[in-house]
Amino acid sequence: MYIGFDYGTSNCSVAHMLSGEPQLLVLENDQFYLPSTLAAPTRDSVSEYLFRFCQIEPADAAGQQLLRRAMAANREEGIELQQADLLFGQAALELYLAHPQDLYYVKSPKSFLGAMGLHEMQLRFFEDLVCVMMANIKQRAEQACQQSISDAVIGRPINFQGSGGEDSNQQAEAILRRAAHRAGFKQVQFQFEPVAAGLEYEASLSEEQTVLVVDIGGGTTDCSLLRMGPSWRDAKDRSASLLAHSGQRVGGNDLDIHLAFRQLMPHFGLGSRLDSGLEMPMKQLWNPLAINDLSAQNEFYGQRNLAELKLLLKEATEPEKVKRLLEVYYDTLGYSLVRRAEEAKIALSQTPDYHSSMTLENELLQFAMQFDDMVQALEVPKQQITKLVQEAITQGGTTPDVVFMTGGSARSPVLRQAVAEVLPNVPLVSGNDFGSVTAGLARWAKVCFS
Template sequence: MFIGFDYGTSNCSVAHMLNDAPQLIALENGQHYLPSTLAAPTRDSVSEYLFRYCQIEPADAVGQQLLRRAMAANREEGIELKKEDLLFGQAALELYLAHPQDLYYVKSPKSFLGAMGLHDVQLRFFEDLVCAMMANIKHTAEQQCQQTITDAVIGRPINFQGSGGADSNQQAEQILRRAAQRAGFKQIEFQFEPVAAGLEYEASLTTEQTVLVVDIGGGTTDCSLLRMGPNWRDAADRSASLLAHSGQRVGGNDLDIYLAFHQLMPHFGLGSLLDSGLEMPMKQLWNPLAINDLSAQSEFYGQRNLAELKLLLKESQEPQKLKRLLEVYYDTLGYSLVRRAEEAKIALSNTPNYRSSMALENESLSVEMLFDDMVQALDVPKQQITKLVQEAVTQADTTPDVVFMTGGSARSPVLRQAVAEVLPQVPLVSGNDFGSVTAGLARWARVCFE
């Protein structure tokens, strides 16, 4: 059996072909979209879980070294790892929100793929993270379908998150491939996510069109300008139909981060003054929110930064705000803050104002947010996304007949208006914002494996 596998930054989903149409497979409590999250007692538990409970061996000597270190660290901490100690998806998120300080939690491992300057052991750890998530999804999908899944087409962005260009893309794709192989997939192919979304849109066409696909995912925005229609459908070689590509590390997570920074962090010290008259260092307010930036997270939550935060508390003219920032440090609340911003972003798409609440140790913080404030906060990522749209059109030197917007953030009225302003005379259409990529990957899997 083959599937299309959208290993996404925000959510994961898989689909197979049934009666000549893609069908998404339920992955958690009847839901098709599994949040891309993992929770474990410790960071070291991931590698031990794969070996002990999934019978997945390390791929090489570096992986074996990582496993030995992990098992030794858990023994030293007196941790007896159980299979149920690793949680995925919504269950992992709910456990983190209830007990953020008591576990290892990671959202969107895909965000770190392609990061340069990492040691081999770090790369193998990311591979283990991805493998654990893929193995869980594969096992769940097989239970749902009562079939063994052997082959998969996995979606990938035009450019991953790293700054290393082709080297970053190669490293990221290699991690995904190795993780998928270890999880039990035999034949593995990759397809660009916007192309996959376009394949699903193409299934509805009765005439030839030039389509600009704008896929605004959790971690990246990707644009593909394609010739599409009945003459191209099910063609094994689509290279001649692809007119232009553009893609960058900017997506739904960035919208949430920018909104959290501008609307929430003033209550944690942003814009406040030190006794010297200088403003609070901006990186101390940005780094805890930068959940898609490994170096920023490491810097903020590192032991060395604790001394800096305590010094800033002593020098702050508004110490109550810095006490909140210290609580972010101690309880690893960066993900929670971004989550509150995401909730506000969704709500403000349908209402002019929204009140966000967050329970801290000694208070309940309540922040009123307005739609106009959100528009202002999202200006930087909005401009980056519209630049990608213009870049794809300029590359092809062709105006599309239609713009097909997809991805979790494609429903944002701020972004839809921004894209419409770039191509004011071109109709803008939508499909299944969350499922178009997955469905298109399943269609491409049929071309690859049947």
């Protein structure tokens, strides 16, 4: 059996073909979408769990070395790993929100796969991390459809996050491929995520159209300009229908990060000053929120930064704010802050005001935001997405007949208005914002594996 597999930055989902139509499979609590999260007692628990409870061996000598180190580290910490110790999806998120300081938690590992300068052990760890998540999702999908799954088409962005250009893309795709094979998939193909979304939209067409697909996912925004319609449907060679692609690292996570930075970080020192008259260093307020930037996370939560934060506490004119920032450091609260911003973003798409709170060690911190605050906070990512739309149109040399917007952030009225301003006379349509890519991947899997 084959599936379409959206290993997404925010959520994962899979679909198979049933009676000629894609059907998403339930992965958690009657839901089709499993948050791309993992929680474990320690970082080293990931590799040991994969070997001990998934019976998945390391792929090479470097992987074996990583496993030996991980098992030795857990023994030294007195950790006797149990099968229930690794949590995935919503269960992992809930555990992190309840006990952020007591575990290893990762969200959106796809964001790190294209990072340059990683040493061999880091690459093997990311492979293990993706593999254990894929193995878990494969098992859930097989339980849902009561069939064994052997083959998959996996979605990928036009450009993975990373500074290495095509080198980043090749590294990330190689990690995904190796992890998928180790997780039990025999045949693995890749398809661009906006093309997959376009294939799902194409199934509804009765005539030829030029379609601009704008896929605003959790980690990237990707645009594809495509010729689509009945004459292209089920064609194995679609190269002549692909007129242009554009894509970069700006997605739902970036919207949440920018909103958290502008609206939440003033409570933690943004805009406050030191005794010298200088403002608080920007990186100390940005890095804890940059959950899609491995180097920023390592820099903020590194031991060396603790001394810098303590020095800032002594020099701050508003030390109570820096004390909160120290609490972010000690309790690894960056994900929690971005989560609060994500909740605000969703709410402000429907209501003009939003109020929330966050429990810290000695206080209940209150937040209040308005729709206009969100608009201002999202100005930078909005401009980046607008540029990608314009780039795809310029490359393709033609104006589309329709714009098909999809992805979790495609519902944002701010972003929809931005796209509409680029193409004011072109209809803007939507489908299943979260499931179009997955459904299109299943359609392409039928073309590849039938």
